[in-house]
Amino acid sequence: MKKGQRLFQELLVDLRKLYYLGSTLQILAWDQEVKMPKKGGKLRSETIECLSGILHEKFTTSSFGTRLRKIKKFSKQQLNDEQQAIVREVLHDYHKAKKEPKAFVELFAKTASQAQNTWREAKQKSDFPLFQPYLTKIVKLARKRANYLGYRTSPYEALLHLFEPALTLTEITALLEELKAFLIPFLKILQRSPVNPNPQRLFGNFPIEKQEKLNQYVAQRIGFDFEAGRLDISEHPFTSGLHPDDVRFTTRYDKEDVLHTLIPTIHEAGHGLYEQGLLAKNFGTPLGEALSIAMHEAQSRLWENIIGRSKIFWQFFYPRLQKIFPKPFRSIPLDDFYAALNTVKASLIRVAADEVTYNLHIILRFEIEKELMEGALAVSNLPRVWNERMKSYLGVRVPDNAHGVLQDIHWSFGSIGYFPSYALGNIYAAQLYHQAQKDLPNLENDFRRGHFERFLAWQRKHIHRHGRRYRSTELIQAVTGEKISAKYFIDYLRTKYSELYKL
């Protein structure tokens, strides 16, 4: 065996151990949210800290770096394309991990943990000044983090790259600006429409046990393999992919609103399908990992919205829903149900927002994050700016900070730069789905009959199985023959909602 190849094989052995540790950290986090008894929290956070420390230490030893650099030298001649991609991505992760000093990582984690606790209290009391000093610290540390990670123009870009490394701040700004320029006037047009669906009609009394069966059924039907995964309950839905053979997602049940559970379940199942679609043979390398958070959101939002809120999807599932819950659904025709499910209404809370207004919630956060990171906005002015923009973009008045700037958990745990992934996910999803429809003739007929196999196979072939082999930009270019563009998402929204609101 040639030297480069031998070194590479040794790298794989070491790397695999790191991924076992990573997968163990995931099960510890999953258990914490889903099964852990109340008093177990202290042990759990200490255990996670300890294992994260071991993982970080093993990953950043200089001998690991030396070997990586040696392999890199042989890379072009002795390694195949996939192997080169593995080296490229591991080097990327290695440099990232080396850039942040251990003491800084620990300080950040500690501050975030305190900030999160305070945020909970502040949100409950709707008391921004209580949270303000913590957020100020978080912003300062995030800026420091950006300095460690490095950036060209704006510290915000360094953070954005944690969630989508393939796009520059300029590119993301352009995509979101285009979306915003469409959304604000479009929302006003929809609001003037005489069509006025009534989402309250979908409320009822839905026993949890029946809902559990329904959620399992829908997830299974769209392709989730329950022999290689689980669905459980947690306060906030999430998905945890330990390995393609062990993917766990969660939901939470609402006794009065079956859709309020089912739609998030489809979202998480979409994440789960991505994780199950990674190749087991690539476990232990970046090629066995999802491409980026934004691409993950593209998978979940495609299933949740483009499919899960489509009429063709419900042409299959609605009769089944009516059978399980005759009340209220027997008395609601499919068209009315579909309209109610897709009610557009400017509102205060991001997670409860419809497909159209959701993106304005994200754009608002994107702009604020950018200004905070660049020092153009002081934390103390945040509530005022938030409320002004909610009025200007969505036309709603924010009654208190709990329903405004304090609503999301993300900033409290230091996750600045995450929000744009949701809108990017929508953009990717629409562009990918547009291509899938071209590649798969009569795809809608499949869905109408409850068959999702052909589409899932398409996703697996073009997206899931590649892991981190390509960058998002490369992958979307290769699959669709075009650059990432907001056009398809805008077209999708315009067509769907023009019809629904009879524009």
Next chain:
Amino acid sequence: MKKGQRLFQELLVDLRKLYYLGSTLQILAWDQEVKMPKKGGKLRSETIECLSGILHEKFTTSSFGTRLRKIKKFSKQQLNDEQQAIVREVLHDYHKAKKEPKAFVELFAKTASQAQNTWREAKQKSDFPLFQPYLTKIVKLARKRANYLGYRTSPYEALLHLFEPALTLTEITALLEELKAFLIPFLKILQRSPVNPNPQRLFGNFPIEKQEKLNQYVAQRIGFDFEAGRLDISEHPFTSGLHPDDVRFTTRYDKEDVLHTLIPTIHEAGHGLYEQGLLAKNFGTPLGEALSIAMHEAQSRLWENIIGRSKIFWQFFYPRLQKIFPKPFRSIPLDDFYAALNTVKASLIRVAADEVTYNLHIILRFEIEKELMEGALAVSNLPRVWNERMKSYLGVRVPDNAHGVLQDIHWSFGSIGYFPSYALGNIYAAQLYHQAQKDLPNLENDFRRGHFERFLAWQRKHIHRHGRRYRSTELIQAVTGEKISAKYFIDYLRTKYSELYKL
């Protein structure tokens, strides 16, 4: 700070990391039995192997040993009693871990894993010759293990010490011989009694959801803290103590036999109470761990049998059981229920045996293990010897090996020397309970009213909270003022069953 004290404090920091890893291995094993999806097994065993390797490596580095020996030098002058006990026990574990070469440990684990799979098949087909070559390998490896661990007279002693390090083979033999000398004639006397309870009367139709609530209720009532633990379902009941604040035990439900679930639940809850009674402040040291497997069994068997099968216990719980399951219990008076629950009947299967015959199942295994390890019995002769002794000790004829020598999983995974812990547990339990009754006047009145707090506090004070501070022999001497003796267990059985069988 003096040097010995400083070194000791450094030891504690390092040690704590090892216990976090140990606790993580426990959650991985718990999840594997309780929650893991079907296809997750391959990843899980690889993950457990990887983490066990990291733990072993960290524990057996020579720098760890060097520090331990340095501390030992300062031990007497600079460390208090508890600290000295920690050093003593860590050194004990360290030497044990160092004695077995890594390659041997891996070979043993691999062989045991293959043997276990073959055992499952062999048991199903009742085919001993299929299992024979694997058991032969296991016995050979177990002997080799004993050689690594070291012993004075018999290789069996080295294995027994894994489960109860405080007793010699001679001492254990004497205890079990005394028990055997009582049990064989006593069983014959009971069998001649005209009293003939009917355990079948306790069968019925018990919905699982109701049973779940009942099991939770009973475990909680005897003192298990569900904010610091969970009860779940698994194929074989077990208890996993990650930390006193996170203790998880399992049971399996039998729709037709509510006691067949509840009694094992009480057994596991007994293990759980021990784990919850360890001191959180000692987590990360041997003082935060249970003393021995035998002492663990003493806790579980005390709750399961001495308390859980007593009349006073059911004076409180039986009316509640009757209320939850009127059929069949409303028509069965307490005395009849109590007699049926304590039916003595020589039978084939250890795990289904009553309190009296159970110990003969253990003694048979103890003798066979000893002979196997000392080379006095060849594996090929095992079925014949097994069946002869079943006839001689219990008077039953073994119809096939599935109901004979193949019934237990223990040997297949290399656990030779475990069985005696069950009988030692019974012996310890009776002696400890005898003392508790002396220390706590009118204890039985507590139980009759469903109050177990005073007894649990006694257990916590005298046993649980000490962890591995003392050896079992020292602890029992200190609590009861006597050496370990089979007398109390024999007296307990004689009194209880003489009354039940009207001798």
